Amino acid sequence: MLHLMQDLQGKPKLIHFLLLQMSWNMVLSQLHYIIPEESKHGTFVGRIAQDLGLDIGEINSRMLRVVSRDEKEYFQVNLQNGILFVKDIIDREQLCPDIQFCIIHLQVIVDNPVQMYRVDVEIEDINDNSPAFFSNMNSLVISEIKPAGSHYPLMEATDPDIGTNSITNYELSSSDYFALDFQKYLNEIRSLELVLKKSLDREKQSVHNLTLTAYDGGKPRLSGSTRIVITVEDFNDNAPLFDHPFYQCTINENAVKGSLVFKLNATDPDQGKNGEIFYKFSNLVAGETSKAFSLDQYSGEIKVNRELDFETMNKYEIQIDAVDNGDVQMVGHCKILVTVVDINDNPPEMTVMSLSLPVPENSPQGTTVAIISVHDKDSGSNGKVNCYISEHTPFRINHAFTGDFSLIVDAPLNREIKEEYEVTVTARDEGLPSLSVSKTIKVVISDVNDNAPQFQQAFDTIFIKENNPPGSHIYTALASDPDVGQNSFITYAIIDSYINRIPLSSYISINPENGKVFALVSFDHEHITYFQCHICATDAGLQPLSTNLTLNIFIEDINDNAPTFTPLFSPLIIKISRSAQFGHHVTKIRAVDLDSGYNALMSYHMKGVMGKIPFVISQYTGDISLKRPFADSDNEEYRLTVMAQDHGEPVMTAETEVVISLVEAGEEILYDNQESKGNVEEFSEANMYLVVAICIISSIFLITLIAFSVLRWQKYRDEVNQLKENYRICSNTGGSWVYSQQTQYRVCSNAVQPKNDLIVFTPNNSVIPNNEDRISQQGTLVNPSYQPKHPNPDWRYSASLKAAMQGAVHMEGAAVLRGAAVGLEPQWPTVSSATTDPEGGEVSPPVGAGVNCNSWTFKYGPGNQKQPVPVPQIPPDFPENFIIPGSPAIISIRQDQPSAQAQKSNFITFGKKEETKKKKKKKKGKNQEKANNNTNDNNDQ
Known part of the structure; x- marks a missing residue:
């Protein structure tokens, strides 16, 4: 198509004609189907009747048929359904060779009436042919x-x-x-x-x-x-090549003319005339040589051309050229050494051709030291020479080629043991008589860096006194290396490490040439007492070797710190009772010294003591105590100057002042308490840590105690609720609180040992509450529908009554307290029996029994005549302090004899007795004195 378009360039009319023809063909074609080649028989092509608009029922009667322009019919119509299908397999390459678009034009004809339609079927190419070459x-x-x-x-x-x-x-x-x-x-x-x-x-x-x-x-x-x-x-690009560039051969001096001396052999990889070779003497061959020998240019044989004279010339060097027959001739070269053999009238000749000196001491066995060439002008046995070494050395002779020997290393060498050898090599022929020649070779052993520097010892220890001047010399590292030259040149270095995160190089340095170690800083024994450094000695060999020295450095202490008293505040004020006896510990003086050893060993003395004082100080412990009781003549105050000194050289001291005041017994405790408040901020760091630790431990203990109390309180509440369900408070018909005529009852639930006692008072109320009335957790009767009526509108509850009504009741163990066994039941005051008079009185106990309170008090006004105060009949043997078992509360029943006092108040007190308050105050004073004494003793300690 491209060529066609190129041919049609410049011909616009023809182009328009072709385009018009293509469009006309498409218009004339009513149907266009596409099927792939090689389709099998029966392959569906199209619904031709339907596509042409023909009635399927009429195509059979109207004799629908398909006519192809070609003689072979590839398609057929099914008259039953109007489908066009493949009848024979179509090969596109046979049908349309070298055509881009392969189209089969069909004519569809129907009769009655006659109609003709144009249908094109395009045969689509498939890859059914492989590429093929014209020849294999x-x-x-x-x-x-x-x-x-x-x-x-x-x-x-x-x-x-x-x-x-x-x-x-x-x-x-x-x-x-x-x-x-x-x-x-x-x-x-x-x-x-x-x-x-x-x-x-x-x-x-x-x-x-x-x-x-x-x-x-x-x-x-x-x-x-x-x-x-x-x-x-082939092209003549290769020159003839000999087997070897150099040949050796011998010829007897009495050899006849025509004797073969040597046969040459050269090859040329080229072909034809490019590989044909002929031999000739080189232009460099001397005239005498070309006269003594002849060369066959085709066979390459060298023969004797004239009589040879060994004494005139015993060796001939013949240079031969091999030339090919190419258009551009190429030449190969070789050299032949012809030695003339003589009788044994000449000793061998020895030549050291190559001498590799000096020999490194690490040379392995087999290293060549020298190449020795030995030849003899004689021939045969007379010219056969053997070489050997007479004395014992770490070398031997190795036979390389004819007349060539090598002196090689046969044993390990060590320059540090022996650095030079004189090797005598003897060459002896096998002629009769045998002749020999000797040659002495001086072999020098060179040094290699096979020895690392060595210190006299791997570890060393030095001691440096603290406060040394910076830059002072403290040590000299010395290492030796048996090698020589630069292999023995040693440099020193300190391997870097850290001391308390500070590089070691900040403390010491070393001279790399002489190994002198210097201190860069002034050491302080109190900050650093010991450290370790590693000194590396390295030689200057090509492969440097090194070794390390571990240096342990101890900083010696000197007496450069004076003692210091603790605590730091001065003077130390001490109060002591005048009644203190002999040996009484007054206080303890303590001084510390940052030095160590004897420099920190303290001794204490009193300085400037005038007169006889009643105090003495321990020299080593610093304890100040009384050496005698106080007398009236003693001063009220003593000011003692205590001196602490160490045992260093020079001796260093420190002084502090102790003020001891004499006070009466008990006053020193109060003073110490006041002083301790003022000195809280002067605690030392160690004391602060101790206080913090004590606070943390106390806090943990307090939290544990609170958690334990909460858990126990929850358990008590559960048990009380259970008791309230099992026991209900009953009232008697008399409506008064009485003692039981039988005995004291103890109620325990769930086999738990009682811990608290419950006193149940029966209220004077004939109305029994319903079952729905329950005892609340606070110990009061609770009925949502029942509202109690007070006998007097001015009835007042005290604050303690209100608080008790909201309190908790311990019901783990309960006890019922009744009246006496005989006699009238005394009328105990209750809430329901209170007077209606506004001035009748005030009830300030909790209502109910078993309330956790320490006292139960009923008070009546003096003008309340409507409600007389009953006087209980207390048995003579009733104890004054009656303690209910299982409860810490004390029941104190007291009745004052004067009637006026009885009218004012009667008390039933649970807890502590009011009568013992004065006694307790006196005891508290005595306990305070004891506490003051104990505090004074603790301060002394």
Whole structure:
């Protein structure tokens, strides 16, 4: 199409005509179907009757038929359903070769009336043909002189398919010399060439076998291949080559003319005349040599041309050229050494050809020290020479070639043991008589860095007094190295480490040349007492060796710190009772010294003591005590100067003042308490830590105690609620509180031991509450529908009554207290029996029994005559303090004899007795004195 368009350029009329023809054909074609080639018989093509608008019922009667322009009918119509189907298999390549669009034109004809329709069926190409080459093998001949980049056209493959099913790509088998180059025009390959990547060498590879493969673009992808045989044409690019560039041979001096001396052999890898060789003497050969020998130019044989004279010339060097017959001749060279053999009239000659000195001491066995060449002008046994070493040395002679020997290392060498050897090599022939020659070779052993520097000891310890001047010399590291030269040049360095996160290099340094260690800082024993450093000694060898020295450095203490008293405040004020006796501990003086050892050993003395004082101080403990009781003549106050001194050199001291005042017994405690409040802020750091620790422990204990109390309180509440369900408070008909005539009852639930006592008072109320009336957790009767009426509107509850009505009741254990066994039941006052008079009285106990309170008090006004106060009949044997078992409360029943007092108030007191308050105050004073004494003793300690 591209070529057609190119041919049609400049011809617009023809182009318009073709376009018009194509559009006319499409108009004339009423139906257009597309089917792939190779479709089988019966393949559906289209519903032709339906597409043409024909009635399917009439196509049979109207004789519908399909007529093709070709003689062969490829399609047929089913007259039952009007479907056009394939009758014979269609091969597009046979039907339409070299045509892009393969269309079969059909005519559909029906009768009655006669109608004709135009139908085109396009045959779509499938990839049913593989690419194929014209020949299975192609041969090429390429000269090895052709340059890289040369192109050689190749025969292309053919594929009858079209479009993407045709050939789209070529591939060449892997080759170091050839590549494939093909050009595409509109996805169609137009040129295929073989490209030479690099120059050929026939002598390396004369024939190259390649495989060319063509691929189409169909699915599945098909391919075809052919073999390309490339023969490399020879070019005279190789010169003749001898087996060796140098030859040796001998000839007896009495050899006759024509005797063979040597036969040369040269080869040429070229072919034909390029590989034909002839020999000749080189132009460098002297005239005497060319006269003494003859050379056959074809066989390469060298023969004696005249009589030889060993004494005139015993050795001939013959240079031979081998020339080929190429257009451009190329020449190969070799040299032949011909030695004339004489009788044994000459001693061997020894030559040291190569002497490698000095010999490194780490040379392995077999290292060549010298090459010795030995030859004898004689021949045969007379010229056969053996070399040996007479004395014992770490060397030996190794036979290399004829007349050549090597002196090699036979044992390990050590320069530090022996650094020079004199080796005598003797060469002796086997003639009769035997002749020999000797040669002394001086072998010097060179040093290698095989010895690391060594310290005299791996560890060392030094002591440095503190407060040393910075930069002072403290140590000298000395290492030795048996090597010599730069291998023995030692440098010193300190391996860096850290002391308390500070680099060691900040403390000490070392001179890298002489190993002197200097202190960069002034050390303080109180901050650092010991540290360790590692000194590395390294030689200057090419592979440097090193060793380490561990230096333990101890900082010695000197007496540079004076003692310090604790606490720091001065003077120390002490109060002591005048009644203190002999040996009484007054206080303790303590001083600390930051030094160590004897420099920190303290001794205490009193300084400037005038007269006889009643105090003495312990020299080593600092305890101040009384050495005698106080007398009236003693002063009221003593000011003592206590001196603490250490045992260092020089001795360092510290002083503090202690003020001791004499007071009466008990006053020193109060004073100490006041002083302790003022000195809280002067606690030392250690005391502060102790206080914090005590506070933390106390807090933990308090939290534990509170948690335990809450848990126990919850348990008590549960048990009280259970008791309230099981026991209800009953009232008697008399309506008064009485003692039981029988005994005291103890109620315990769930087999739990009673811990508190419950006193139940029966209220004077004839009305029994309903079952729904319950005892609340606070110990009062609770009935939502029942509202009690007070006998007097002015009845007043005290604050304690209101609080008790809201309090909790301990009901774990209960006890019922009744009246006496005999006699009238005394009328105890109750809430219901109170007077209606506004001035009748005030009830200030909790209503109910078992309330957790310490007192129960009833008070009546003096003018309340309507409600007389009953006087209980207390048995004579009733104890004054009656304690209910299981309860810490004390019941005190007291009746005053005067009637006036009895009218004012009667008390039933639970808890502490009021009568003992004065006694307790007196006891409290005595306990206070004891506490003051104990506090004074603690301060002394």
